[in-house]
Amino acid sequence: MKHTVDFKECLKDSPKFRASLEDAENDIEALESRLDKLVKQCTAMIEAGKMFSNASSGFVVGVRDLANYFNDDTLVSDNAKVSTSLSRFAHAMSEMLKYFNILMDQAHRSICKNLNNFIRIDIKKVKETKKLFEKISDDMDAAYIRNSQAPKSKPQECEEANNTLTAMRSCFAHTSLDYVFQVNVLNSKKRFDILDTMLSFMHAQNTFFHQGHDLFRDLETTYMKDIAGQVEELSSKAKIERKEMEERHTLVQQKDLSTSSLLQGDGNLLQTEGYLFKRNSNAFKNYVRRWFCIQDSQLVYRKRTKDTLTVMEDDLRLCTIRQPVDSDRRFCFEVLSPTRSHILQADSDEECQLWVSALNASISHAYKETMHSQEVENKRSSTSSKESSQSDMLPAEPKQSKAKIRMEQLLTIPGNSHCCDCGANEPRWASINLGITLCIECSGIHRGFGVHLSKVRSITLDTWEPEHLKVMLEIGNDVVNRIYEAEVDETIAARATPDCNRTVRESWIRAKYFQRAFIKKLPGVNKSNVSRKWSVRKKTRRSSSQSFLKTSRSGGELKDSAWSRNRVVSEDLSSELLEGGETGATGAVLSVSNATLMEKRSFKNNAREEQASGDVAGIVFGDDPPLFVAGLNKSLDLESSDESLHEYDDEASINVGVDGDDFTTSWEDMSKLDPNLLLYKASAARNLPVMLEALANSADPNWVNLEEDGKTPIMKAVQTGSLAACEFLLLNNAKLDRKDKNGKTALHHATILGHTGQVCQFLKRRADQNAKDNQGQTPLDIAVANANADIVTLLRLAKLNDEMKESDGYLGNPGDETFQDVFRDFTNMASNNPEKLKRK
């Protein structure tokens, strides 16, 4: 009750009253400033609380995220996962946060609001009263003064002043009483009001901790104790594991790791892997350490860090392992393949021995695999077994799968699934100049006739030039047999069968190919057909995704569209059909057709009998109804089936001018139908089956057409841009050194036309690049004049390579290697991505 102002004194308005009043006022001031400060502090606390709450909820999110990370980790018991514990903890924490937020809210409401009210309402009211009191006090003072100044002489004035004073006095008394009342009320109110405020906040705190306590009591009893137990168990397990791992270090000391790390695969030599030093093949001959492994009959290696495997030798069957001749390092061995040699170095003699025996083991294993799978294959029936045994023998590795793709491509060409000569299943050999597949026995006979007659390759074991594959894909056993077995006369030789003896086989093959006993001669000139003409159907390549079945409706309509396809290859919806049709049309069957005029009749095997009827105006060679082979109902991926459409466009643009007809070569009189001109025309049409037919009729591959600048068939083939047509002629003894009337060789022509792929092809076959034409220009002169960088590079490289060879065979000169690399580059581009060679 310290500052309470006495009412008695108040009425007296004594100095004591005034002093106590001032005291009370100061007291209220002090209270107000403190309260103000408190409110501010409380607001700050709430702000901080909010920040804390935000940060905490961020933390909870983090814990939840961590829980996701631990999704798979289990604790001791399977149902207790690290992730669930973590999310439970996060849940508890977020509950706590909720309580905390409530607490802050209460602090705001109880403290800030109440105190603010106290300041704004109660204290303000006192202050307002104070103002009024002061004003009245002043008025009263004025009344006193006036009263005192009232002159005696003017009683009325005295009276008036007196009255005013009395009124003022009473007013002042009331006001001051009221003021004192207010002050006193505030004084008493502050005590309970503020305490009450704080009390309610304390209650809120109490609730907060109470709730928290409850929450954690539950959590602890139900969960935390359990988890703590598991954690302890886990950490003790981890300790044991760590100890075990530490003990491995002592293992290292006990025995040298070098060899134990080398042989994984439980002593299985076929899966040996480990580090070896590899000698680089460059001039530095430095050694680099690489991780080597033997897998699927391949020797592959990789760097420690980079992820890609490099295949060092893709078919170990072709390799031998031996002691290196020229290495002064220890523990070396040499892997020798037909084309390359690799020096490898192990870390110790023991390891070196291990590697050598492992490599030898996998070589012999690879051989056994092949034999085995071939046996299995022979027993099973065609397509399905082919694939499965293929995958046994040739796992999905770069080169091996290449051989597999090659095999698949080759065997799906009509007739190729059986030996061309005896009909045995699953032929694994090929004669690349005839374009046929053969069984091993027949391939032996072919070999016996010499490479000028038949060039034999293994489909699975040999490395193939992409061009050879193209040739093969253009022909096929059906086509060949329609030519070479057109009129079989078994009195000349008995037909070979899969099981026949060698003599039968040999005489059959000799009669078939080398005596050409069964072919049909070209139609001779007779009076009825002098007025008629002949032509060769221009070939387009086999498409890369053929859908044979779609084209199974043969007949005129289809052929009509086939006629129109050449120019609209990509736009025409029917082009896909037609591609298939083209595929079928590989037979060199002579047929007669002419879009509208001619009868849409095709003549299986021979058109000549029909010619006599005279209702046809001409013969188109190599144009025949699609031919369908049972079982070819799957869509094939002929990876490198042929030159791209670009090339075709190129060809078309060349030929349109020359021949005036988009789809066939120019029409020739029947009187001129002789094998040589047929080969010439077929070359210009890049039609390999017709070329083969012409050759079968003894066409000279180097025949000179005096009517057209003295060109040879290969020069015509160059114009088409077709690698396959050129390769086919070269395989059949066409010469590259022939010159036309202008002194130009095929290489000149390819250079002039900018056919990089063919320049590469001819240089690989040792075309003479120093040959000068009648203007004295070499191909290089022409290429430089045309600024054709690729052809210039090829020509100069070939020249360099020749020079290097001349100047005494220094082994491993860089020119030679680069020559091979660059030519391989270009060959692959020409065969697989010819569009890359089209520049400008």
Place this chain on the structure above:
Amino acid sequence: MGTKDDEYDYLFKVVLIGDSGVGKSNLLSRFTRNEFNLESKSTIGVEFATRSIQVDGKTIKAQIWDTAGQERYRAITSAYYRGAVGALLVYDIAKHLTYENVERWLRELRDHADQNIVIMLVGNKSDLRHLRAVPTDEARNFAERNNLSFIETSALDSTNVESAFHNILTEIYKIVSQKQIRDSPDDDNSPSSNVQTITVAPTDLKGQSKKQCCS
């Protein structure tokens, strides 16, 4: 010069690369035939020339591949970098852009050439003093940072052309011959020691070239 002498102890393939018009072909003709042609045409594709020099009493035959600088005259294959043991990366000291493109050529080498290839940065056309756009120090610092040897040459007045080829061939010879000698004794850590030998050698040469070009 450059005639066929079939007797040689080493054959090194060296490529000349750099922007179009920096003088690669003239450097080559100056070195191999002592010829210079002010009006030489753009190289198309690739050209070769050889010349043999003596180092340490050994005959070293340099087979130098001069490549086209102009993009449209460059062959599509990058295979011609294979087997190269040295590269002269040429720029024109009077054309700053050709110097800026050195980075691009380095990247090309890194992508396609052997990682141990010895590279020499060559600032050609040093006779064009009044037109100089690339300060010698800047180029030398760049070369140092990238572990390249450095020299400035003039194919026109023959300055330093011999030295440039001699230096790079000697450097290659050192590495190759050292390797042959060192092969057997310390074979445990050959990869790392290889790297060192390459980086040490250029500092030698830099001393020489400094004397020669800043006289």
